[in-house]
Amino acid sequence: MNLGRGVALVGGATTKFGVRAATWAELAQEAGEALFKAIPALTSADVDSLFVGAAEPERFAFQSHVAPFAAEQLGLAPRKVIQRTELACASGQSAIRSAYAAIAAGLSDVAVAVGVEKMNLPSMAEANTSMACVMDRAWDGAHGATAPPFFAMVAQRHMLEYGTTEDALAAVSEKNHKYANANPNAQFADKTFDRAKLGRLPLVAPPLRLGDCSSMTDGAAAVVLVAEDLARRYTDRPVRIRGTGQYADFHNLANAGSLTDWVGLRHAAKEAFQSAGIGPRDLDFAELHDCFTISEIVEYEALGFCPPGEGGKFVLDGRSSIGGDVAVNTRGGLLGCGHPLGATGIAQAVEVFDQFAGRVAPARQVPDPEWALVHNLSGSANVHSVMIYQGAS
Amino acid sequence: MASEVARERRKPAAESTAALAEPAAPSDSPPPKKLAAPPPFLLDFFPLEEAKQTRLSPFYDHLRAGRLTTTRCRKDGKMSWPPRVVCPDCHTSELDWVDLPSEGRIYAFSAVLVGAPLGMEADVPFVVGLVEMDGVPFRLFGRIVGANWESCHIGQKVRPEPYDLGDGRFFYRFRTSA
Numbered sequence: 001m002n003l004g005r006g007v008a009l010v011g012g013a014t015t016k017f018g019v020r021a022a023t024w025a026e027l028a029q030e031a032g033e034a035l036f037k038a039i040p041a042l043t044s045a046d047v048d049s050l051f052v053g054a055a056e057p058e059r060f061a062f063q064s065h066v067a068p069f070a071a072e073q074l075g076l077a078p079r080k081v082i083q084r085t086e087l088a089c090a091s092g093q094s095a096i097r098s099a100y101a102a103i104a105a106g107l108s109d110v111a112v113a114v115g116v117e118k119m120n121l122p123s124m125a126e127a128n129t130s131m132a133c134v135m136d137r138a139w140d141g142a143h144g145a146t147a148p149p150f151f152a153m154v155a156q157r158h159m160l161e162y163g164t165t166e167d168a169l170a171a172v173s174e175k176n177h178k179y180a181n182a183n184p185n186a187q188f189a190d191k192t193f194d195r196a197k198l199g200r201l202p203l204v205a206p207p208l209r210l211g212d213c214s215s216m217t218d219g220a221a222a223v224v225l226v227a228e229d230l231a232r233r234y235t236d237r238p239v240r241i242r243g244t245g246q247y248a249d250f251h252n253l254a255n256a257g258s259l260t261d262w263v264g265l266r267h268a269a270k271e272a273f274q275s276a277g278i279g280p281r282d283l284d285f286a287e288l289h290d291c292f293t294i295s296e297i298v299e300y301e302a303l304g305f306c307p308p309g310e311g312g313k314f315v316l317d318g319r320s321s322i323g324g325d326v327a328v329n330t331r332g333g334l335l336g337c338g339h340p341l342g343a344t345g346i347a348q349a350v351e352v353f354d355q356f357a358g359r360v361a362p363a364r365q366v367p368d369p370e371w372a373l374v375h376n377l378s379g380s381a382n383v384h385s386v387m388i389y390q391g392a393s
Numbered sequence: 394m395a396s397e398v399a400r401e402r403r404k405p406a407a408e409s410t411a412a413l414a415e416p417a418a419p420s421d422s423p424p425p426k427k428l429a430a431p432p433p434f435l436l437d438f439f440p441l442e443e444a445k446q447t448r449l450s451p452f453y454d455h456l457r458a459g460r461l462t463t464t465r466c467r468k469d470g471k472m473s474w475p476p477r478v479v480c481p482d483c484h485t486s487e488l489d490w491v492d493l494p495s496e497g498r499i500y501a502f503s504a505v506l507v508g509a510p511l512g513m514e515a516d517v518p519f520v521v522g523l524v525e526m527d528g529v530p531f532r533l534f535g536r537i538v539g540a541n542w543e544s545c546h547i548g549q550k551v552r553p554e555p556y557d558l559g560d561g562r563f564f565y566r567f568r569t570s571a
Contacts, residue, residue: 123511125509125510125511128508128510128511129435129510131510132435132510136475138435138436138475139474139475139534140534141435142434142564143521143535143566144435144505144509144510144513144516144521144536146505146508146510148503148508149503149504149505153501153502154501156501156547157501160547202506202507204508205503205505205506206503206504206506206542208503253532254474254475254533254534256532259501
């Protein structure tokens with residue numbers, strides 16, 4: 001699926017992620033400050049459209065109609081398109097995808113996609129309630145289902161069906177935390193986790209331990225997307241969007257089918273790879289949705305990085321590290337950076353731009369990349385969103 | 394603990410409302426107005442299971458009578474979960490209520506050891522799982538009682554069981570077979 005005119009990513013920035021002494025509005029303002037600093041040529045007047053990725057501002061920040069609310073925080077007056085995109089954990093990528101479509105169709109020339117989530121509240125149970133409402137609330141959430149027990153069942157089945165080990169899960173966490181140590185905006189930038197330590201952390205939802213789970217995080221991120229012919233105004237290293245795919249196949253957990261074969265991701269990836277004209281072996285790095293360690297393992301398999309069942313071996317053999325087949329989650333992943341739902345997909349795109357620009361810390365820089373893939377799942381892995389980017393050659 | 398948090402939050406709000414209404418109230422002023430909402434519980438933040446709110450109220454009536462049911466399309470035979478008012482395949486609304494089997498097997502399970510939503514914190518730890526049943530084209534998700542998570546296993550037999558939420562409403566869970 002290639003649309004009308006070409007669309008380029010010309011830069012972006014994130015706030016510090018973490019448990020922040022800052023409101024939703026303040027995080028949005030910080031993202032604006034960081035964005036205009038990252039792209040010196042950008043002016044407010046250039047921006048004709050705004051797409052706001054926000055999963056649950058009504059519950060976490062008691063605020064609706066967040067698209068114009070965010071525009072005001074960023075000091076923007078969008079005159080072409082303004083909208084919020086909500087797709088739970090994939091709300092950020094959804095904002096980018098919508099901006100891409102609007103620019104390709106000629107509705108917009110210069111668009112900002114911003115993602116904001118404020119998740120830490122005085123009551124953790126309130127935040128957990130919000131997460132349970134991502135599920136089919138009256139039928140699944142009502143039993144107490146949030147993300148950890150669902151992904152724990154995925155891990156349990158993967159262990160049963162393929163012999164995947166807790167050590168393989170910990171290897172994902174260790175790798176992503178290691179890269180997060182080279183990302184000052186990561187929630188866990190200063191915390192080290194090795195596999196031995198991860199194995200001693202308390203169980204959250206067996207077999208998943210604390211180190212297998214991404215956290216409740218406050219944060220915001222923003223990127224600028226433009227029509228390709230305008231890209232050089234903002235950067236000499238524009239990154240082109242070359243492919244995208246999306247697939248939703250169920251919502252209620254009863255209708256999940258296989259827990260270990262994410263059919264929706266295989267469909268979304270196929271669509272994205274076909275539109276880009278490449279395959280998984282062409283990728284230099286990938287930002288995958290490691291909301292839980294097991295997610296990244298199942299994603300290797302569904303994306304075709306390795307055969308079904310071999311995701312655990314793939315990470316243990318170092319094939320998803322820098323220097324391996326494809327460097328996965330050099331930003332630090334959701335595990336290391338934290339997971340402010342609406343901001344995550346945008347922050348991944350910031351990493352894509354910065355990797356191609358060669359301006360991340362040396363400890364997590366991929367040498368001379370050309371192709372990158374970004375994946376987000378949402379809810380109980382019932383929706384998958386994929387984008388493929390090509391750096392300037 | 395969750396409902397305590399909710400109550401604590403509400404108490405000052407109710408008091409300040411009363412104070413605003415009657416700033417110079419004497420000691421025999423009316424008590425603060427009673428709040429209508431029950432403590433949040435994820436089945437619903439307000440009770441919404443009765444016929445005046447949902448066309449699926451028979452589901453809850455059946456639970457009260459000891460039956461776990463769902464809907465099946467009269468036209469194409471499609472059995473759905475959760476129960477529906479329109480068939481997702483043929484988009485017609487002629488659906489019948491059917492009983493689900495009285496026994497199933499655990500397909501996958503875990504436990505909530507931390508991080509429960511409002512109204513469920515006192516239940517921790519609790520086991521949840523997906524249950525497969527013969528002749529049923531989906532797996533039911535729910536709480537599993539009768540065993541702790543360390544002693545549950547995949548393939549273990551469980552029986553669906555309606556239970557009283559304590560406020561007159563009913564929901565379902567699974568109990569491990571003896």
